[in-house]
Structure formats: structure tokens, C-alpha cells
Amino acid sequence: MLSGAASTIMLTSQKGLEIIMNNDPQADSSSIEPKVEQRQFDVIVIGGNFAGLSAALQIARTRRPVLVIDTGKPRNRFAKASHGFLGHDGRSPTQIAQIGREQLLQYPTAHYVEGKAIRAERHQTDSFSVELESGTTYQSKRIVLAMGVMDHLPDIPGLAERWGKTVNSCPYCHGYELAGGTWGVLYTGEASLHQVKLMLDWSDNVVLLSNGSDQISDGVRADLTSMVESL
Numbered sequence: 001m002l003s004g005a006a007s008t009i010m011l012t013s014q015k016g017l018e019i020i021m022n023n024d025p026q027a028d029s030s031s032i033e034p035k036v037e038q039r040q041f042d043v044i045v046i047g048g049n050f051a052g053l054s055a056a057l058q059i060a061r062t063r064r065p066v067l068v069i070d071t072g073k074p075r076n077r078f079a080k081a082s083h084g085f086l087g088h089d090g091r092s093p094t095q096i097a098q099i100g101r102e103q104l105l106q107y108p109t110a111h112y113v114e115g116k117a118i119r120a121e122r123h124q125t126d127s128f129s130v131e132l133e134s135g136t137t138y139q140s141k142r143i144v145l146a147m148g149v150m151d152h153l154p155d156i157p158g159l160a161e162r163w164g165k166t167v168n169s170c171p172y173c174h175g176y177e178l179a180g181g182t183w184g185v186l187y188t189g190e191a192s193l194h195q196v197k198l199m200l201d202w203s204d205n206v207v208l209l210s211n212g213s214d215q216i217s218d219g220v221r222a223d224l225t226s227m228v229e230s231l
């Protein structure tokens, strides 16, 4: 059975469960040798950014042995600053993670290893193994998957270089800093209309970029017109 919230999923018992990790194909951790000697843990957390470190912290506070495995490629690594995270607003994502790691590793039962998990397998109740790309295998009673999500950017020249700077997915994260300027919303479907509505909180000048699509329906056009008229 899979249960969980946000990007963290706790795996509970299911016969013959086997997960092949392919969430982070860009990560090349083959040259990193794990430095954690201990092999048996209560919980292994795969993914060691905000979600994984938060999960591990609570586990360490129950005095249980916990191992975090991380390839060091968080989704927000393209942004200079992270916003809207209470107590850390404006701090760099790298710095927040570093503080989180340092606080976690003050707990004697907490461990952290750099490496890529390539296979997780359930053998029997309370018995999982996780294999790293380096070949090292760790055992645990539970696994937490906190590997985040990956962005697949559209193939538009210049977009990738601006990702996390002037091209963003979340106005709540970075809209404040870009407020007042002209904003473009890339049309990907009718839900883009919702984005246009949201972004009017930060800019009066929002342009819907059709990206060559001739799929913008008359209904969407009418909604846009009434939105503009109501400004």
C-alpha cells in the first residue's frame, strides 16, 4: 500500500514490492563512495532535501536509526533564493538544506550518505533493502520516498537558461520579486487561463503566449476578454 502527503510517500507492507528508482537520471553519483559504515536502520529516507530532511528529523527525534540517501540535485537548485518558507524567506535553497542537514546530524541516530538509490526491495514484513549505484546496500524496516518531482521543460530556445530566474512555475515563490513587469503565460491548455487570473495579482500586464497553438477555444478567448474588461 502507498500512503503519504505532498512529495513524501511512506511505503507500508505489500507483498513482493520492488521499486526501481529512476527519478533523477541527471544525477551521477557513481564516483561517490558511501561513508556510513552502519548497514541496518529503522528507516531509510530516499531524497535529502526539504521533505526528506524534515521526515528524517522527526524519526531521529524518536531515537530511531535513520539514514538519508541523497544525490544532491534538488528541484529548486536553479533558484538563488527560496521564498515563503517561514523563518527562511529569501535564504538560498542550498543554505536551508545545509542548516537542515547540520541540525539533523546532531542526533546520534541520524546518518546521511551521498549516493543514488537505484533499487528498493521489500523482502518480508519490516525488511527492506535499498541498493545504491555504488553497489552498497542498506537495510531498514521502512522506507520514505522523498525524491521530489522533476521538471520537463518545453523545448523553447532560451527557456532552460532562464529557468528559476525569469522563467518560473510558481508566482507564490518568485512573483513578488518580479511584480509589476510584463509577464507571459505559456499556453499549455485551458488551465493556463487560471494561471493568467492568478498572475494578475502581481502584474497588470499579463500576456498569454499561444506558443503556436491554434487550440485556444472561443470560450477561452471570451473568458480572457471579460477578464480584461473587469480590470
Ligand SMILES: Cc1cc2nc3c(=O)[nH]c(=O)nc-3n(C[C@H](O)[C@H](O)[C@H](O)COP(=O)(O)OP(=O)(O)OC[C@H]3O[C@@H](n4cnc5c(N)ncnc54)[C@H](O)[C@@H]3O)c2cc1C
Binding pocket: 007, 021, 022, 023, 024, 027, 046, 047, 048, 049, 050, 051, 052, 069, 070, 071, 072, 073, 074, 075, 076, 077, 078, 079, 081, 082, 083, 084, 085, 115, 116, 117, 118, 146, 147, 148, 149, 151, 163, 164, 169, 170, 173, 174
Ligand atoms: C526553480 C524553482 C524554484 C522554487 N522555489 C521555491 C520557493 O521559493 N519556495 C517554495 O516553497 N518552493 C519552491 N520551489 C518548489 C521546490 O522545488 C520545493 O519547495 C522543494 O525543492 C521541495 O523539496 P523536496 O524535498 O520535496 O524535493 P527536492 O528538492 O526535489 O528534493 C529531492 C531530493 O531527492 C534526491 N533524489 C532524487 N532521486 C534520488 C535517488 N534515486 N536517490 C537518492 N536521492 C535522490 C534529489 O537529488 C533531491 O536532493 C521551487 C521549484 C523550482 C523548480
